[in-house]
Amino acid sequence: MIETFLNPEIIAAIWPIVLAGLANTVLLSLIVVPLGLLGGLIVALLATVHHPLVRWPLMAWVDFFRAFPPLVLLVLLFAGLPFAGLELGGFACVAIAFFLNTGAYYGEILRAGIDSVPVGQIEAARSTGLNRLQAMGYIVLPQAVRNVLPDLLSNTLEVVKLTSLGSVVAVPELLFQARQAQSLTYSPTPIVLVAIVYFLILWPMVRLLSRLENRALASRR
Amino acid sequence: MSTWDRFVDTFFNARVMAKYLPDILSGVVVTIELAVLIVASGLLAGLALALVRALAIRPLNWLIIFIVDLFRSLPPLVIIVLIYFGLPAAGLSPSGFVSTWIALGLVLMAFAEEIFWAGITSIPRGQWEAARSTGLGFGQTLLNVVLPQALRLTIPPLTNRTIAITKGTALGTVVAVTEILGQASSAVSNSYNPSPLMMGSAAYVVLFLPVVVAARWIETKFAWKR
Numbered sequence: 001m002i003e004t005f006l007n008p009e010i011i012a013a014i015w016p017i018v019l020a021g022l023a024n025t026v027l028l029s030l031i032v033v034p035l036g037l038l039g040g041l042i043v044a045l046l047a048t049v050h051h052p053l054v055r056w057p058l059m060a061w062v063d064f065f066r067a068f069p070p071l072v073l074l075v076l077l078f079a080g081l082p083f084a085g086l087e088l089g090g091f092a093c094v095a096i097a098f099f100l101n102t103g104a105y106y107g108e109i110l111r112a113g114i115d116s117v118p119v120g121q122i123e124a125a126r127s128t129g130l131n132r133l134q135a136m137g138y139i140v141l142p143q144a145v146r147n148v149l150p151d152l153l154s155n156t157l158e159v160v161k162l163t164s165l166g167s168v169v170a171v172p173e174l175l176f177q178a179r180q181a182q183s184l185t186y187s188p189t190p191i192v193l194v195a196i197v198y199f200l201i202l203w204p205m206v207r208l209l210s211r212l213e214n215r216a217l218a219s220r221r
Numbered sequence: 222m223s224t225w226d227r228f229v230d231t232f233f234n235a236r237v238m239a240k241y242l243p244d245i246l247s248g249v250v251v252t253i254e255l256a257v258l259i260v261a262s263g264l265l266a267g268l269a270l271a272l273v274r275a276l277a278i279r280p281l282n283w284l285i286i287f288i289v290d291l292f293r294s295l296p297p298l299v300i301i302v303l304i305y306f307g308l309p310a311a312g313l314s315p316s317g318f319v320s321t322w323i324a325l326g327l328v329l330m331a332f333a334e335e336i337f338w339a340g341i342t343s344i345p346r347g348q349w350e351a352a353r354s355t356g357l358g359f360g361q362t363l364l365n366v367v368l369p370q371a372l373r374l375t376i377p378p379l380t381n382r383t384i385a386i387t388k389g390t391a392l393g394t395v396v397a398v399t400e401i402l403g404q405a406s407s408a409v410s411n412s413y414n415p416s417p418l419m420m421g422s423a424a425y426v427v428l429f430l431p432v433v434v435a436a437r438w439i440e441t442k443f444a445w446k447r
Contacts, residue, residue: 004310063437066384067429068422069391072402076422079406080415083231158385161296168395175299179306188307195299202294210290213339 010189014181018193021177028091028163028173032098036159039103044110045136065104071165073097078169090169102159109151113144150212157205161198174198237416241408245420248404252428255322255390255400260383262326267333274338275363285334292331297389300324305396317396329386336378340371376443380436388429401425 046058065073077093088096117140125135145152167176174194181190222230274285292300305320315323344367352362394403405421 001311005307063430063433064426067388067426067433069388069402069425069429071391071394072422072425075402075406076418079409080232080418083415084228157293161294164296164298165392167298175296175302179302182306188303188310191299191303191307195295195303198296198299199291199294203290206290206293210335213335214342 005188005192007187007189010185010187011193014185014190014193017177017181018174018190018197021172021174021194022197024166024171024177025160025163025173028094028166028171029160031095032102032163033156033159035095035099036102036106036155039099040106040108040110043103043107044114047107047111048114048136062104062107065101066108068101070097070101070162071168073101074165074169090166090171093169094163094166094171098159098162102155102162105155105158106152109148109155110144112151113148114140116147117143150209153205153212154209157202157209160202164198232415232419234414234416237408237412237414238420241404241412241417241420244404244408245401245417245424248399248401248421249424249428251318251398252390252400252424255318255325255393255398256387258322259325259329259390260387262322263329263386264333264379264383266326266330268337270330270334271337271341272363274334275341289331289334292327293335297325297328297386298392298395300327301392301396317393317398320396321390321393321398325386325389325392328389329383332382332386333379336375336382337371340375341367343374344370373443377436377440380439384429384432384436387432388425391425 043058043062046054049055074093074097077088077097078090081088081093121139121143122135125139126132130138163173164175166173167179170176172180174197178190178194182188270285270289274282301321301324304315304324305317308315308320341363348366348370349362352366353359357365390398390400391402393400394406397403401421401424405417408417409415
């Protein structure tokens, strides 16, 4: 069993490949999480404009990306755009797809956070002489982020897990490297190893989330 | 030919679309089958785990928490690949369809258990005590008093999570499942034209957009009481 699924010799041989994949997964996450947050912030700030000409297109935009599978979006960019003469490469496609997809999710979360801050806070801030942008940046957003922190973290976990889609468009992240190693060694060991790496990295985050969610629940009671 | 005509001829080529429409439609059927199986088995298994957890048997609960954490930490695509390429070495060879079903079913089970469990624990102790004092047993209290209230609370987070995981059926294309994306991708490489991909994308929107809109409505209807 160990011989097949966690062969020590194979692990020793492929360790450098897996490590390179890990570095790329970390790098990819460090790029796509801030990009998604930026997209989300834009969505959430636009949502504070209550004009119907902003509201409806924005809602359609968010719902579209909630309905559209991220892998399909990624393949559409990677395999579709070259037909329009635009060849972006796997890494750029992942970045754009994540900006659009996770931006919609982060946007929904941040919007709920902003909604959770009482209007009185904004009125008080404005009455002290802060302009709208200052009130949003210094008063509303910090409280909004605090209120939805568990959801933000949970979405960030999903985004990090989603970077494994990069393997489909040849971005050499963990899963891609594992599949390369698997086809070289004809053994499931690389994939088992990479699953363990993912688990060890993300487990603490899942535990933390579980605890935050329970605390949120307890305070609601 | 103007730029616009060339664009339409490339991305919305009527001849290519007509030729591959049956393929895309058969992909839609596979996607729906897969989605229904995942949702049904994932939610049922999640509910079953949450009910077992309510029995409060220590070692069993540790096991449940570990399983839930495991499937919340692993990326779904990694689980699919692990089942599809890993199990054959143990003498089992599940098809791509079955691998995707099992993998996403397990992921949904994990998230559903967390949500159901959160719902159950959010019911005040007094409800339990009142129900037990009227002579209801533990099982009766759980099923007739606690669960109906808990389920109501779980509906909004559950619908969101279920949609997000069901969209993952597209991942099946990596292990050669002939669902929408798989059909569209092979049609693109056969026809050297991106129109099938546009059709496939449209199919996803037609399938999932009504669900997302319905979820938005459900969210406001069953919102957490504050």
